[in-house]
Amino acid sequence: MKLKYWYIIIVLAIYSCGSSRSFQSFFNDHKSDLGVTAFQVPNFMKALLSNIAPKQNMFSDVADFKFITFNNSSELYKKQLIDEMNMVASKNYTDMFRKNTVENTKIISVKELGNVVTEAIVFDSKPAKTTVLYLKGRFDPDKIKVFSNDSIFSNFSQNLQTQYQSNMNPTYSPSFNPNN
Numbered sequence: 491m492k493l494k495y496w497y498i499i500i501v502l503a504i505y506s507c508g509s510s511r512s513f514q515s516f517f518n519d520h521k522s523d524l525g526v527t528a529f530q531v532p533n534f535m536k537a538l539l540s541n542i543a544p545k546q547n548m549f550s551d552v553a554d555f556k557f558i559t560f561n562n563s564s565e566l567y568k569k570q571l572i573d574e575m576n577m578v579a580s581k582n583y584t585d586m587f588r589k590n591t592v593e594n595t596k597i598i599s600v601k602e603l604g605n606v607v608t609e610a611i612v613f614d615s616k617p618a619k620t621t622v623l624y625l626k627g628r629f630d631p632d633k634i635k636v637f638s639n640d641s642i643f644s645n646f647s648q649n650l651q652t653q654y655q656s657n658m659n660p661t662y663s664p665s666f667n668p669n670n
Contacts, residue, residue: 511577513611513624517556520571527651528558554626557650561619568615575613575622583611586631587638593617598638600631612637614647621647 521528531552560571572595579585579599587598594616601609607630612623623637637643 511574511581513556513578513609516574516578516622517558517624519574520558520560523560525561525563526558527561529556531555531557551629552625552627554624556624557622557647559619559621559647559651563620568620571620572613572615575611579611579613583609586610586635589638596638596640598634600634602631603628605631607631607634610634612643614640614643623647 517528517530520526560567563571575597579597583599583601585597586600587596589596595613596615597611597613599611599613600607606628608626608628610623610625610629612621612625612634614621621643625634637646
């Protein structure tokens with residue numbers, strides 16, 4: 491009987507510790523899924539980000555940048571992604587924007603330090619694809635909030651993928667290192 495109680499206590503302890511997820515674990519779990527485009531921008535390519543959104547000057551102080559797109563996902567898979575993102579965002583994040591409709595779920599969750607956003611997750615799930623953007627650094631909250639506009643986020647996502655893929659051409663030499 492005592493063994494049964496110990497088993498229950500151990501299972502509950504493991505479950506309570508595992509119920510919260512980090513964005514890094516979400517990214518690592520899904521970057522190899524079929525139909526996924528994922529990248530993390532290394533330091534030598536951070537100049538790329540300022541070329542994509544120069545008007546907003548959003549990426550002048552980015553420390554970490556991850557982007558992942560899920561194409562042609564089933565409804566069950568999309569539901570799983572939304573549930574996982576809710577678990578990630580429930581740990582120390584504040585929902586800056588959330589819109590749930592039958593076809594679209596959009597979440598912008600942030601971590602703050604005073605009046606500065608230090609981490610932001612932009613999650614956009616539409617019928618054709620689900621896109622997730624993660625930023626870590628120091629950002630103006632108003633510049634993060636612009637991603638709540640569907641057309642701005644869609645254009646940014648498309649430009650980012652196009653620019654990143656063109657810069658990953660094997661004949662390309664990464665000579666725009668901002669640290670030189």
